[in-house]
Amino acid sequence: MNITLSITKTIYEFLAGYLSNDAANIGTMVTIALIYLAIFAVAGLYLVLLERKVAAWFQLRIGPNRVGFWGLLQTMADALKLVSKELTGTVKADKFLYNLAPYFVIVSSLMALAVFPFTKEFQAFDINIGVFFLIAISSIGVIGILLGGWASNNKFALIGAMRSGVQTISYELSVGLSLLTMILITGTLQLSEIVEIQKNGWLIVQGHIPAIIAFMIYMIAGTAETNRAPFDMVEAESELGAGFHTEYSGMKFAYFFLAEFINMFIIAAIATTVFFGGWLSPFGITESIPWLGVFWFMGKTLVLVFLIMWFRWTFPRLRVDQLLTLEWKYLLPLNLLNIVLMALIVWLNLTIQF
Amino acid sequence: MSYFGDIYKGIKTLLTGMSVTGKYFLHSRKGAITQQYPDNRDTLKMFDRFRGEVVMPHDENNEHRCTGCQKCEIACPNGTIEIIWDRQIDPETGKKKKMIDQHIYHLGMCTMCGLCIEACPTDAILWAQNYENSVYDRTKLTKVLNQPGSKLMPGVED
Numbered sequence: 200m201n202i203t204l205s206i207t208k209t210i211y212e213f214l215a216g217y218l219s220n221d222a223a224n225i226g227t228m229v230t231i232a233l234i235y236l237a238i239f240a241v242a243g244l245y246l247v248l249l250e251r252k253v254a255a256w257f258q259l260r261i262g263p264n265r266v267g268f269w270g271l272l273q274t275m276a277d278a279l280k281l282v283s284k285e286l287t288g289t290v291k292a293d294k295f296l297y298n299l300a301p302y303f304v305i306v307s308s309l310m311a312l313a314v315f316p317f318t319k320e321f322q323a324f325d326i327n328i329g330v331f332f333l334i335a336i337s338s339i340g341v342i343g344i345l346l347g348g349w350a351s352n353n354k355f356a357l358i359g360a361m362r363s364g365v366q367t368i369s370y371e372l373s374v375g376l377s378l379l380t381m382i383l384i385t386g387t388l389q390l391s392e393i394v395e396i397q398k399n400g401w402l403i404v405q406g407h408i409p410a411i412i413a414f415m416i417y418m419i420a421g422t423a424e425t426n427r428a429p430f431d432m433v434e435a436e437s438e439l440g441a442g443f444h445t446e447y448s449g450m451k452f453a454y455f456f457l458a459e460f461i462n463m464f465i466i467a468a469i470a471t472t473v474f475f476g477g478w479l480s481p482f483g484i485t486e487s488i489p490w491l492g493v494f495w496f497m498g499k500t501l502v503l504v505f506l507i508m509w510f511r512w513t514f515p516r517l518r519v520d521q522l523l524t525l526e527w528k529y530l531l532p533l534n535l536l537n538i539v540l541m542a543l544i545v546w547l548n549l550t551i552q553f
Numbered sequence: 554m555s556y557f558g559d560i561y562k563g564i565k566t567l568l569t570g571m572s573v574t575g576k577y578f579l580h581s582r583k584g585a586i587t588q589q590y591p592d593n594r595d596t597l598k599m600f601d602r603f604r605g606e607v608v609m610p611h612d613e614n615n616e617h618r619c620t621g622c623q624k625c626e627i628a629c630p631n632g633t634i635e636i637i638w639d640r641q642i643d644p645e646t647g648k649k650k651k652m653i654d655q656h657i658y659h660l661g662m663c664t665m666c667g668l669c670i671e672a673c674p675t676d677a678i679l680w681a682q683n684y685e686n687s688v689y690d691r692t693k694l695t696k697v698l699n700q701p702g703s704k705l706m707p708g709v710e711d
Contacts, residue, residue, distance in 0.1 A: 256581035257574050261589070415564075513574040514567070533556060 200500040205229060207323060211354045231323050239312055239461055243296025246460040249501075250508055257512040284449035285393055289352050292446065296350035301447070301454035303386050306459040311336045315468050318478040318492030329390035330382065333469055334375050337424065340462065341367040344426075344433065347455070348443035359442030362519060363433040366423055369526040370430075373420035376534040380413040380541045381406065381473050384550060394477035400553045403477040409541040416530050416537070421466035422507055423522070425459060429514035430522060467503035468496075475499050599682035604665040606659050607634075608681040611699035616706040617699055619652035619677035625669035634669055642688045645707075653699060658687060661694035675709050 210230050214223040248263065248270065255262030263270035288297055314329050316322040326332050341363055348360020385393045385404050396402075403410045423430035434442030444455045471477060476499075478492030485491040517525070544550060588597055599605065611617050635657040643650040654678045656678075670678055678698065687695060 257578050259577060259581050259586050261585050261587040424639075509571060509574065509578075513570050533560075 202222065219328060223500070235312060235323060236309065238455065243457040243460045244278055244465065245457045246464060246504065247277075247456070248274045249504070250460070253505065253508045254512055255510075278453060281449055281453040286451060287446075287448045289446050291352045292351040293352070296346045298451070300347035300350060300538075301451045301458075303346060304340050304458040305343075305454045305461075307336055307339040307343065308458045308465060311465045312461070312468075314390055315472065315496075316394055316477055317496050318458075321490075322391060325389065325391050327387075327389045329393070330378050330388045330469075330473070332463070334371070334378065337374075337465065338367060338371050340458065343442050343458075344455075347447065351443070351446035353446050355439040355441075356443050356445045356456040359433045359435075359439045359445070363426060363443060365519070366426065366430060366433065366522060370420045370423040373416055373526060373530045373534055374424055375444060376531070376538060377413040377420065378469070378473060380409060380534070383538070383541045383545050386412075389517045390472055390477070393473060394479060397476040397479055398483070400551060401436050401474065401479070403474045405552065406541060406544065409537050409544060410474065412533065412537045413541070414470065416534055417470060418473070418503075418506065420526075420530060421470065422510055423526075425462040425507075427459070427463060427464055427507060428511040428541040429516050431511075432519060432522065435516060463504060463507055464500065467500045467507065470503050471496060472497040475503075485529060565609055566569070594676065599684055601682070603680070603682050604667060605681045605683045606660050606686060606696075607663065607669065607678050607679050607698070609656060611700055611703055612706065615700060615703045617677060617703050618675045618706050618709045619653055619656055619699060620705060620710055621651050622674065624672045624674060625678060628668040628672035630668065631662055631664065633659050633664075635659070652705065656698040658696045658698050659694060660696060661691060677709075 207227060211223055211227045213365040214226045214230075217223075218226060251273070252262040252270070254260075263273035268275050288294070311333055313323040314326055314332055316325070330445065342369075344362045344363045348356040348358075348363070351357070381393075381402055382388060384402055385396050387393060387396070393402075397405070403414055406413070426433040432438075434444070439445070444452055447455060478496040480486065480491065480495050485495070590597065609617050609619060611707070621636060623636050623638075626634045626636050636653055637655040637657065638651055638653045640649045641652050642648070670680060686694075
């Protein structure tokens with residue numbers, strides 16, 4: 200079976216047969232953007248369904264099971280309903296920023312998806328500063344949340360947005376430093392090369408103790424960065440109504456909602472790529488069939504997504520001061536120590552290589 | 554507690570919590586408590602503590618346990634229970650005695666607080682487990698709990 204996985208190249212070559220060079224370039228970009236947009240809008244909807252099912256199972260319920268077989272069309276129906284709803288807003292809202300905010304959030308989360316290697320060569324944009332790009336892009340999303348909260352002219356929305364700012368700025372550090380710990384082993388920021396290096400063993404095995412510590416810190420900080428429970432003070436329902444998206448309705452609300460789930464997927468996908476070998480199969484059992492890598496990648500990512508959901512349905516929400524204590528007094532010093540430990544291990548060649 | 558001790562204890566307690574919810578997750582197939590109501594209408598049986606409506610059980614001789622003491626009427630916070638009573642001659646002893654004529658219960662006003670049932674000294678009224686209480690006419694919610702021609706079970710007042 201010979202499937203061409205290098206989508207950018209394939210589409211470009213196809214279009215170059217009909218169009219001039221520039222037009223083919225633009226056509227390639229637009230086509231890939233549309234494909235990714237369509238795939239991840241649907242993927243986001245199914246993540247919402249997965250979340251609802253997992254939540255139901257944790258709480259001994261059944262979950263959505265009416266629309267379609269096993270409730271599989273439930274979120275599609277929800278999305279249709281949201282599209283058809285009226286877009287309301289407050290009278291004194293800053294209309295321009297209010298309308299702009301959802302696009303900031305959804306565009307930043309969709310941009311991050313472009314750099315993931317889903318399998319060998321199946322990657323829209325193999326940038327050589329991949330991890331750095333991901334960290335930078337994932338912190339743009341918070342601007343959308345801040346704008347949304349500010350422009351709504353609602354005190355609950357504003358409090359939620361400000362909490363989001365505090366939280367994201369703090370936890371950015373931990374996400375960045377825990378990924379930096381792993382960069383010490385790989386020596387490269389390019390995601391495809393990070394995966395190549397893991398052919399000698401996944402990085403969580405190669406880096407053993409500091410890698411496991413880095414992974415734990417990364418998962419905690421990543422959960423906080425996506426504003427999910429137990430760090431969901433941004434939209435704490437019992438305190439703030441719905442937080443920053445209190446005043447949004449219809450499709451604009453759906454953008455925020457979808458972006459939250461795609462962000463969760465991105466956090467899990469970064470962890471998969473950096474710690475668990477991306478699309479590589481365990482012990483190279485399907486190495487000869489590269490397209491199976493997509494399933495390995497998705498499988499590992501969904502396991503990590505499940506872990507984040509498990510956090511959500513187990514732990515109670517933190518207070519703001521507890522949140523900041525956790526970051527600045529525990530995660531950050533531990534992270535810095537961990538980097539020194541990892542540097543020592545790399546320097547002394549104590550990594551485990553197969 | 555030391556700094557690293559705190560971290561160890563924190564991680565340990567978090568894992569304990571996760572193992573508890575993880576167990577529930579694995580057993581959710583068997584133990585789902587959701588009732589898929591209209592589908593299982595024929596087999597659905599409400600649990601004992603469910604508060605459907607107040608009923609007065611009668612035995613096979615059409616006898617109830619209500620002495621007409623009106624404690625339930627006094628206990629009810631929103632006047633759901635109304636007892637119409639009069640003094641009749643007890644056929645056994647020949648003396649005049651308080652007896653209920655009608656024990657009226659307005660289901661439409663009941664908040665299911667259960668104070669009347671707690672107040673009843675003779676356990677004459679109980680919770681029923683029926684759950685389909687909707688009707689098309691409001692007057693149907695006013696119920697007379699004692700059946701026509703029923704009388705007090707002997708021995709309840711002793």
